[in-house]
Amino acid sequence: xAQRIEDAARACRDAASAVAALxxxxxxxxxxxxxAALEADTDAILAANALDMDAARDKGIGxxxxxxxxxxxxxxxxxxxxxxxxxxxxxxVGMVTRRDTRPNGIVVERVRVPxxxxxxxxxxRPNVTADAAALCLKxxxxxxLRGGSEAIRSNLAIAASLQRTLVEAxxxxxxxxxxxxxxxxxxxxxxxxxxxxxLAIPRGGEGLIRFVAEHARVPVIKHYKGVCHLFVDASAxxxxxxxxxxxxxxxxxxxxxxxxxxxxxxxxxxxFLPQAAVELxxxxxxxxGCDRTLELLPWVKAxxxxxxxxxxxxxxxxxxxxxxxxxxxxxxxRFGSDHTEVIATxxxxxxxxxxxxxxxxxxxxxxxxxFSDGGELGLGAxxxxxxxxxxxxxxxxxxxxxxxxxxxxxxxxxxxxxxA
Numbered sequence: 001x002a003q004r005i006e007d008a009a010r011a012c013r014d015a016a017s018a019v020a021a022l023x024x025x026x027x028x029x030x031x032x033x034x035x036a037a038l039e040a041d042t043d044a045i046l047a048a049n050a051l052d053m054d055a056a057r058d059k060g061i062g063x064x065x066x067x068x069x070x071x072x073x074x075x076x077x078x079x080x081x082x083x084x085x086x087x088x089x090x091x092x093v094g095m096v097t098r099r100d101t102r103p104n105g106i107v108v109e110r111v112r113v114p115x116x117x118x119x120x121x122x123x124x125r126p127n128v129t130a131d132a133a134a135l136c137l138k139x140x141x142x143x144x145l146r147g148g149s150e151a152i153r154s155n156l157a158i159a160a161s162l163q164r165t166l167v168e169a170x171x172x173x174x175x176x177x178x179x180x181x182x183x184x185x186x187x188x189x190x191x192x193x194x195x196x197x198x199l200a201i202p203r204g205g206e207g208l209i210r211f212v213a214e215h216a217r218v219p220v221i222k223h224y225k226g227v228c229h230l231f232v233d234a235s236a237x238x239x240x241x242x243x244x245x246x247x248x249x250x251x252x253x254x255x256x257x258x259x260x261x262x263x264x265x266x267x268x269x270x271x272f273l274p275q276a277a278v279e280l281x282x283x284x285x286x287x288x289g290c291d292r293t294l295e296l297l298p299w300v301k302a303x304x305x306x307x308x309x310x311x312x313x314x315x316x317x318x319x320x321x322x323x324x325x326x327x328x329x330x331x332x333x334r335f336g337s338d339h340t341e342v343i344a345t346x347x348x349x350x351x352x353x354x355x356x357x358x359x360x361x362x363x364x365x366x367x368x369x370x371f372s373d374g375g376e377l378g379l380g381a382x383x384x385x386x387x388x389x390x391x392x393x394x395x396x397x398x399x400x401x402x403x404x405x406x407x408x409x410x411x412x413x414x415x416x417x418x419x420a
Contacts, residue, residue, distance in 0.1 A: 005189045008177050009144060009196045013117050015175035016142030020114045022171070024091035031087035031134055033165045035080040038130060041161040042076055048157035049126065056124070056150050064254035064313045069124040069151055079130045082375060086134040089379075092402045093140040106410040112402040114140030116198035119190055120383070121146050121212050123204030126154035132201075133162050133176050135383045139401035144197065146179040146187055148204070156180070184211075191216040201384045201396075206311070221396070223361075223387035225311035226256030226339040228369045231328040231354065233345035234267040240366060241272065241344035242279055248342065248369040250283045254313050256385065257340050257372040261308055261318045263328045266292070269321045273297055285315045292321035308335040325350050329357045336360060338387040340372040361387050361394035 022030070038045070049071040056069055071079075098110040118141050120132040129145055136143035147155040155178060163173040179186065191200055194217040202212035206225045213220050230248060232241045248259035264272055273296045277287060287293075288303040300319070307318040308331070322328045332341055342364040343354040351365045362372040372395065374382025379397025386392045392400035 005179070005181070005186055006193060006196070008174070008179070009117065009190065009193050011172070011174035012142040012144050012177040013196050015172035016114065016117055016140075018171050019137055019142060019175050020093065020140035022140075024093070026169070027091060027093075027138055027140070028087045030165065030169050030171070031083055031138060033169065034130070034134065034162050035083040035087070037161045037165045038076065038080040038083065038158065041157070042073065045076060045154065045157045045161065046071060046073070048153035049151075052126075052151050052153045059150075061124075061150060065124050065150065067252075067254045069126065069154070071126055071154060075127070079127045082127075083130055083134040085375065086138050086398070089138065089398055091138065092398050095402075097404060104413050106408055106413050109407040109409070110404045111407050112399070113405050115401055115403055117142045117144060117196060118383075118401065119144045119146065119197045119200040119218070121187065121191075121200060121202040121204070121208065123148040123208060124150040125203065126151045126158060128203060129155045129158040129178070130162065132383050133159075135398060135401055137175065139398050141198075141401055142175045142177070144177045144179065144190065146182070146190060149182045152180075152182065187212075188215045191218060194218045203384050219390070221384065221386045221388050221390060221392055221400075223256070223337065223339060223385050225337050226258070226385075227260050227309065227311050227335060227337040228257060228340040228342070228372070229261045229263055229328075229332050229336060230259050230342045230344065230369065231263040231322075231325075231332075232265060232268060232272055233325065233343060233347060233350050234265040235346040235350070236265075236268065236272075236344040237346060238268070238272055238275065242276060244342060244344055244366070244368050245276055246279050246283070249280065249285060249317055250315065251370060253315050255370070256311070256313075257369050258313070259317065259342070259369050260310065260312055261320070261331075261335070263331060264319065264321050265325075265328075266321050266323050269293075270296060273319070273321075280317065283315070285317055287317055287319060289319040290321060293319045296321075305335075311337070325353060329354065332358060332360075339385065340364065340369045342367065342369050361385065 092112045095112040100108050118136045122128045159178040197218045200218050200220045202209045209222045287300040288307045289300045303318045338360045340362040341360045355363045374395040374397045383396050
């Protein structure tokens with residue numbers, strides 16, 4: 001088993017050099033052809049996805065995971081559109097990000113080059129198969145895809161469509177390698193190929209991400225969970241804050257950028273919370289609150305520290321009433337996961353304090369947490385979100401899949417010229 005995984009990884013590494021050698025125009029055309037192939041193969045991909053959905057329901061998979069797994073015409077169309085968006089983005093490979101001429105006349109450039117081989121480890125998210133392939137290939141890399149068992153038929157169908165396009169473009173299919181052995185032993189073998197795999201990106205639940213981080217010998221970019229907060233300041237526009245709350249919590253509660261905790265300034269709690277409860281209740285959201293919340297909303301459940309630390313990924317929301325901005329910041333520092341925080345306020349000084357006091361990867365002022373997404377932030381399709389403070393932090397797009405190296409151009413300069 002280990003040798004088969006290693007052989008596949010080496011083949012991907014060899015194929016990655018062919019991807020890196022393509023011109024920017026050729027990589028763009030490759031991705032456009034991939035998007036067209038996904039649309040042409042819609043029936044086959046959706047049929048495979050239907051089998052995955054039936055099997056998942058038979059296993060009793062929860063609603064949040066089922067939502068991540070499900071494809072339909074609209075979602076698959078969005079996947080193809082995301083591939084086209086990546087194709088249209090500026091190609092980062094070969095980009096000179098800095099050029100300096102030193103006193104001795106040498107010219108020092110910093111140039112973006114592909115990372116090499118990216119291992120994507122993910123769960124029931126078949127869209128990741130196409131998103132990751134598009135981003136990695138556009139950035140000149142090879143990609144090894146190890147999806148979850150729940151989505152195996154969907155992933156294989158999408159990968160087959162994309163691999164066919166690679167071959168038609170003269171690129172070895174191994175540039176997009178999908179791992180069919182879904183045992184944990186095979187995943188561990190992949191994660192320990194530190195002489196072949198350049199980066200691992202796990203995308204899924206906290207358990208999966210921690211497993212990858214604990215067993216990998218290759219660098220790992222990760223975020224364990226998304227405990228995202230909305231703080232409603234004393235000066236907030238109530239209608240604006242209600243909109244941020246409803247959008248952030250209810251539009252896709254299974255997403256990692258969905259709100260999990262609402263913090264409300266005590267001065268506006270009496271006016272804000274009853275209205276918020278009506279709007280959330282109409283959408284089936286279960287509320288759990290602190291003692292001060294229960295005084296205003298006596299029918300909600302009492303919240304615990306576990307609730308404030310939880311990524312519910314469901315229609316559940318924890319609430320706390322706080323005395324001021326500093327108490328809100330302290331709560332987020334204690335229970336947050338460095339993912340995304342939002343403040344609703346009309347006080348510019350409070351907005352600045354909120355942004356500067358928190359180190360989360362994304363901080364929003366009067367904007368929905370649901371914008372914490374690579375596509376919404378202009379990166380094209382997103383390969384993941386990093387709360388690891390390395391070369392990438394926050395939503396990751398093309399540039400995060402390259403590294404900068406130094407290129408030095410001279411005319412024979414010597415550091416230690418021979419003495420006359």
